[in-house]
Amino acid sequence: MLDNLPRGTICIEDIEMGMSRYLQKVITDEDITLFAQVSTDHNPVHLDDDYAQDTIFQGRIAHGMLTAGLISAVIGEQLPGHGTVYMSQNLKFLAPVRPGDLVRAEVTVVDIEFQKRRVKLDCECTIDGKKVLVGEAMVLAPSRKFD
Template identity: 45%
Template sequence: MDMLSNRTYDELAVGDKAEVTHRVTERDLMLFAAVSGDVNPVHLDEDFAAATPFKGRIAHGMFSGALISAAIACELPGPGSIYIGQEMTFLRPVRLQDAIRVELEILEKLPKNRVRVATRVFNQDGKRVVDGVATVMAPTEKVSLPRPVLPEVSVKG
């Protein structure tokens, strides 16, 4: 069984890293649009998006933000983390079928169990698509628990 484990504030050190990869699918864009309400046609309509400077559909910028959030919550520091803030710059578009890699790195330990975390997202060509820094309240108690099994959700076009 896949487990979620954290690193407590006391266990964290400047320079600690983690990464998560994800291939962006049609299903991702449709579900993100449904949950967020962002139905901008640059994300959902190929004909519309083809006439934009992007020359095709792109993922929602905050989809990358959501993957960063998941990496913090599930990997570094992991379960029990509380997101305090995020600075984020979108450098390049993320497209359907991109294999993106979220990289996290502990930059600084702050008072009150807080840490500053570099949040970088790269595409399959190694080009940075998002750059940022998060402030996170790290957990103080060690936990390890089974990763929840999520229900399958179908997307009807």
């Protein structure tokens, strides 16, 4: 299940403080398996039920960067959207994400430097309203002046 707002581009000229966009996605076993293949991170805490049961998580969890990738999707598809260039991202992982969890990834504009086309975004991922990831991104937003 993927629930989100329309995709596209919001140019720097139209970005406002407090503007926010999100998507929601259920993390599946297939997502975790595919992420392991693409990233080459085959840590058994993500892939092996028996191994993961004996960890502090007491079960398999999704890769943290898979969850963080949902933030990237909101930034690259919605706010600012197509044409955005990532400049920096910091993340703090607060709780595990498990197969079957519905994750809501949301970004909110907290600072804008119009002359430099820079936008600072608060980023968070939640499950049932509980924060599992927080962070901040700096991006270079597209502009109509460069079309």
